[in-house]
Amino acid sequence: MFEKYAITVITCIIAIGAGIIAGNGAVYFFNKMPGKWLCDYGEEPDEELKNPTHQRIKSTPWKYCFSCLFVMAGIKLGLEDPVYAVIALIACWLLTEMAIADAKYMIVPDQLIILLAVGGIGFVPHHTAGPMSGVWGALAGLGIMVLIGFLGRLIYRKPTLGGGDIKLFGALGLCVGLDGIAAVFVMSSFISAVHLFWLAVTKRVKPREERPLIPYVAIAAVIYLVILHKMSYNIMIYLQ
Numbered sequence: 001m002f003e004k005y006a007i008t009v010i011t012c013i014i015a016i017g018a019g020i021i022a023g024n025g026a027v028y029f030f031n032k033m034p035g036k037w038l039c040d041y042g043e044e045p046d047e048e049l050k051n052p053t054h055q056r057i058k059s060t061p062w063k064y065c066f067s068c069l070f071v072m073a074g075i076k077l078g079l080e081d082p083v084y085a086v087i088a089l090i091a092c093w094l095l096t097e098m099a100i101a102d103a104k105y106m107i108v109p110d111q112l113i114i115l116l117a118v119g120g121i122g123f124v125p126h127h128t129a130g131p132m133s134g135v136w137g138a139l140a141g142l143g144i145m146v147l148i149g150f151l152g153r154l155i156y157r158k159p160t161l162g163g164g165d166i167k168l169f170g171a172l173g174l175c176v177g178l179d180g181i182a183a184v185f186v187m188s189s190f191i192s193a194v195h196l197f198w199l200a201v202t203k204r205v206k207p208r209e210e211r212p213l214i215p216y217v218a219i220a221a222v223i224y225l226v227i228l229h230k231m232s233y234n235i236m237i238y239l240q
Contacts, residue, residue: 015074023067026096031056037109073226080230087122088225091175095218102214108164113171120174127177137173137181144185145169165213172221180224187220
């Protein structure tokens with residue numbers, strides 16, 4: 001009994017420390033990220049992006065917000081499965097960086113997408129539908145976004161999705177698997193629709209104004225990784 005209590009306390013202490021580091025690190029890294037990462041192909045960073053002292057996002061309150069979220073997620077996941085907690089929190093951290101980049105500069109750094117895709121290897125033992133689920137998830141993610149991009153171009157006569165959006169869904173599919181990428185797509189579509197409806201009602205968005213997609217995807221992916229993945233795993237075990 002004492003040993004179990006001690007493990008719980010130690011896990012919580014580690015999760016709190018890791019969450020604070022991750023939250024502060026998310027702000028620090030984004031502010032220090034190479035400006036070239038936040039530019040489109042063939043473009044050069046402007047003076048703001050090249051300025052090493054310029055805060056792209058304010059330290060306060062964002063470092064506190066991110067730290068709280070990472071601490072809560074770390075404690076929950078750490079008590080359930082410490083190994084899964086590590087890879088899931090790394091994925092959440094990368095998604096946070098990409099969401100900020102897309103929200104502020106309408107760009108998704110390829111370097112972060114590559115890191116997320118490589119991190120997908122760590123998720124292989126944790127896929128609920130078998131080790132090949134990540135491969136099918138990546139193909140499904142790419143396929144869904146390519147189809148949406150094609151339909152968007154057909155309807156609006158202009159590109160409606162960026163290459164980064166498509167590549168991210170492929171990398172994310174490697175991490176969350178086939179069932180996960182379907183859940184993330186549905187949730188992100190719902191979250192974005194609700195938010196855009198609210199913006200339209202409050203007249204904070206113009207008709208056909210381009211909006212960043214990745215923040216919605218990141219929110220949906222974090223919800224799946226932190227909350228729904230365990231539920232999905234338990235359901236699969238029950239059905240077997």
